[in-house]
Amino acid sequence: MVNRRSLMAGVVLATFLAxxxxxxxxxxxxxxxxxxxxxxxxxxxxxxxxxxxGIKVKVVAVGTGQAIKLAKNGDADVLFVHHRPSEEKFVAExxxxxxxxxxxxxxxxxxxxxxxxxVRGMTDAPAALAKVAAAKAVFAxxxxxxxxxxxxxxxWKIAKVDVEAASGxxxxxxxxxxxxxxxxxSGLGAYALADRGTWLSFANKGDLEIAVEGxxxxxxxxxxxxxxxxxxxxxxxxxxxxxxDWLVSDAGQKAIGEYKINGLQLFFPNAKKMGS
Amino acid sequence: MNDLTxxxxxxxxxxxxxxxxxxxxxxxxxxxxxxxxxxxALLGLPLGAAVALYRFPGRRVLAVLLNAFMGLPPVVVGLxxxxxxxxxxxxxxxxxxxxxxxxIVAQCLLVLPIIAALSAQTVADLREEYDEQLRSLAxxxxxxLVTLLWDGRFSLLTAILAGFGRxxxxxxxxxxxxxxxxxxxxxxxxxxxxxxxxxxxxxxxGLGIVLIALAVTVNLLALGxxxxxxxxxx
Numbered sequence: 001m002v003n004r005r006s007l008m009a010g011v012v013l014a015t016f017l018a019x020x021x022x023x024x025x026x027x028x029x030x031x032x033x034x035x036x037x038x039x040x041x042x043x044x045x046x047x048x049x050x051x052x053x054g055i056k057v058k059v060v061a062v063g064t065g066q067a068i069k070l071a072k073n074g075d076a077d078v079l080f081v082h083h084r085p086s087e088e089k090f091v092a093e094x095x096x097x098x099x100x101x102x103x104x105x106x107x108x109x110x111x112x113x114x115x116x117x118x119v120r121g122m123t124d125a126p127a128a129l130a131k132v133a134a135a136k137a138v139f140a141x142x143x144x145x146x147x148x149x150x151x152x153x154x155x156w157k158i159a160k161v162d163v164e165a166a167s168g169x170x171x172x173x174x175x176x177x178x179x180x181x182x183x184x185x186s187g188l189g190a191y192a193l194a195d196r197g198t199w200l201s202f203a204n205k206g207d208l209e210i211a212v213e214g215x216x217x218x219x220x221x222x223x224x225x226x227x228x229x230x231x232x233x234x235x236x237x238x239x240x241x242x243x244x245d246w247l248v249s250d251a252g253q254k255a256i257g258e259y260k261i262n263g264l265q266l267f268f269p270n271a272k273k274m275g276s
Numbered sequence: 277m278n279d280l281t282x283x284x285x286x287x288x289x290x291x292x293x294x295x296x297x298x299x300x301x302x303x304x305x306x307x308x309x310x311x312x313x314x315x316x317a318l319l320g321l322p323l324g325a326a327v328a329l330y331r332f333p334g335r336r337v338l339a340v341l342l343n344a345f346m347g348l349p350p351v352v353v354g355l356x357x358x359x360x361x362x363x364x365x366x367x368x369x370x371x372x373x374x375x376x377x378x379x380i381v382a383q384c385l386l387v388l389p390i391i392a393a394l395s396a397q398t399v400a401d402l403r404e405e406y407d408e409q410l411r412s413l414a415x416x417x418x419x420x421l422v423t424l425l426w427d428g429r430f431s432l433l434t435a436i437l438a439g440f441g442r443x444x445x446x447x448x449x450x451x452x453x454x455x456x457x458x459x460x461x462x463x464x465x466x467x468x469x470x471x472x473x474x475x476x477x478x479x480x481x482g483l484g485i486v487l488i489a490l491a492v493t494v495n496l497l498a499l500g501x502x503x504x505x506x507x508x509x510x
Contacts, residue, residue: 034473
């Protein structure tokens with residue numbers, strides 16, 4: 001019986017040790033944001049890339065802050081996020097090779113139909129936020145150091161509102177992803193800053209609608225960066241760069257522009273033409 | 277209310293049509309959790325029995341720790357395993373992060389204290405009952421451990437099922453170390469979290485219903501097997 005037990009142990013252990021073999025196919029890990037995954041963009045464009053290249057793309061969708069941390073630790077081959085200052089810092093520190101423009105959309109301020117702060121139709125985002133603060137209308141913040149959260153903090157700063165002081169009162173930090181924060185906003189009847197892609201594809205809008213849009217300060221550019229193989233030797237530089245090259249190529253840009261929900265385009269390709 | 281009824285419809289539809297994405301996710305959930313629980317049982321059953329039977333320094337501390345760790349927060353286990361398996365961590369060279377292997381390691385750590393603590397209790401109870409017999413046989417320490425584990429195998433099944441329940445239901449650890457990668461490390465619980473964050477509450481709940489059905493089926497099968505092996509309990 002002891003023998004049978006140790007035999008079983010051997011079998012299970014062997015299975016366990018053979019596990020890494022599951023990941024033997026040609027693949028890269030892309031650390032990206034929840035907006036690209038939750039909006040369905042990756043579900044649409046990745047099969048096209050995989051068919052063209054034979055490289056499987058594994059997306060870990062987290063907030064921009066966590067995605068950068070993953071890439072910094074060498075746990076991803078490619079970083080695909082949306083907070084330009086952080087991206088430029090990532091490259092400047094030698095953690096990434098080079099930043100490429102890929103696409104953009106914009107942020108929108110959403111809020112309940114009743115519009116307690118009276119901001120609907122405004123096109124000056126910081127001024128609208130100042131009105132939300134003045135009315136002490138509930139605002140649901142990501143509070144997770146994501147690209148959207150960093151953008152929101154920047155807008156509050158322009159509006160000269162100290163949200164730190166209001167945290168837990170009318171300013172609610174959910175500490176979670178875009179969709180979860182929209183769920184909270186929908187439940188609380190709160191205002192929230194959302195990227196248009198996630199907003200359009202979000203299925204539980206409830207009483208929420210777009211209150212403020214069209215401010216050029218709500219511009220939301222996405223960049224893609226290869227993690228520096230000089231820092232982490234295991235980074236799959238060839239496959240990772242192949243993915244980046246495809247994203248900025250005509251085929252990749254076309255695929256991004258084609259992705260629509262209910263006839264509405266979510267992301268606008270803006271890669272610089274090669275050689276320019 | 278609408279989402280609730282829609283969820284049952286969706287769950288039924290996914291089950292009846294054997295939705296390809298669903299079977300893939302269910303398959304991975306089962307493979308990861310079964311392997312994790314299997315490994316945890318191989319380590320946890322002898323460990324629990326040893327705590328119940330042997331006198332050794334630190335035994336009481338170990339017993340307390342095992343009981344306390346039954347309540348380990350999955351997200352903390354996930355974080356620790358991430359830091360170990362990260363390319364910048366001590367075991368980074370294995371390249372296990374964001375693979376099912378990493379998820380198995382995390383779930384195994386989560387389940388091990390549950391199986392060990394519960395089996396310690398079971399074996400301790402049996403020891404009282406068998407004490408005289410074992411003494412009359414002059415059984416050695418290893419033989420006592422093996423005998424009691426074997427004779428308690430039907431009760432120990434409960435400990436293993438408790439561990440399985442924990443493994444199949446947790447989301448915090450597999451989310452961090454698996455990454456919820458589509459067609460690679462996405463399991464039932466992380467898929468539910470994803471659909472919730474997409475605002476598709478009906479689909480999320482539908483997946484939840486499938487998960488619960490799955491857990492019930494596994495438990496029924498396990499108890500059915502026990503009853504076949506031990507007919508007087510059928």
